[in-house]
Amino acid sequence: MRLERKRFHSVVGNSVAGVPNGYDLPCGSDCGHVPRDGAVRRGRSAGSHRLRDPLPRSRGDHRLARRGLFGAGQLTAAGALARALTAAMLGAVAMVGSCLPANAQDGAAPLPPPRPEALRPSPTSAPPRPASPGPDKRQAGASLPVREADSACPEILSAVPGNRVRAVSIKASEQGCTVLEPVTVEALAIRGPAGPLQIRIDPPVTLACDMARVVADWLDTTVQPLARGHFGRDLASLRVGGGHECRRRNRSTAGPLSEHATGRALDVFGLTLAGPEPDAGVTVEAPKGQVQNRFLEAVRQSACGAFATALGPGSDAAHADHLHLDIMERRSAASRFCQ
Known part of the structure; x- marks a missing residue:
């Protein structure tokens, strides 16, 4: 140009x-x-x-001014303000450092104020003694804890119309085989569509009273509705094989005691339904047809919620022909072992 x-x-x-x-x-x-x-x-x-600008500018100011972003006076004033703020902050830091105690300036942690005399412990007072542990409720040589007896359980269970339950006395044949509140159960009451029904326990079995109450609730609230739903018929009897028996698990000669030793376990081999039909029986070992299979599977799953342990066919050889149900005490009341 x-x-x-x-x-x-x-x-x-x-x-x-x-x-x-x-x-x-x-x-x-x-x-x-x-x-x-x-x-x-x-x-x-x-x-x-x-x-020439009336005020000197740095090289960066020249570049910004050349781009038209800021004027010369604006850049110079901003730089002066930044330098003033930096100097003020450094001065404040120096003042704070001079106000700190000597031990803080040396890097040591500051000490708390002395404790008031009224709060100081008396030199003559003895330290608090730990609480003495409660009595050990586990019997010598026993593998299961000893539970407190519920003296009202047999009376409550026998007072239900339709229940045939009586209290018995059992002498432990071996240490650890004590049964709390033992009862012999011959029949248990359930609710039917037309009124109360009675389920026979075949043969009568001796259980701890708390186990008998769990079995009665399970039959009434779960097994009877499942029988009505799958077959349209009521439950008539429960075929069992073992209640209280002083022995070890799986009938071995060594190892921990079984829950049968304390009467808190029951083996179920089959169920019978009300009616004259020949197929009224349902066996755990050999169910007949798809409906019986589904019924037994539902009964087995419900037992996992009602009892602490539920073992059956497929778990091991010792439980191939029956359902083992017990209320073994575990670390958590919600803990379950089902196979």
């Missing part, structure tokens, strides 16, 4: 925007108009960098 020199004269005062009167500026054809206030509004010429 061809440059031509023009002479600018101020209309107000003797200079134009800080340019002395009569100063020659190289200017192109798009040289801006000089208003009456003496400022060049647009189209700064290529040689305008020769004009």
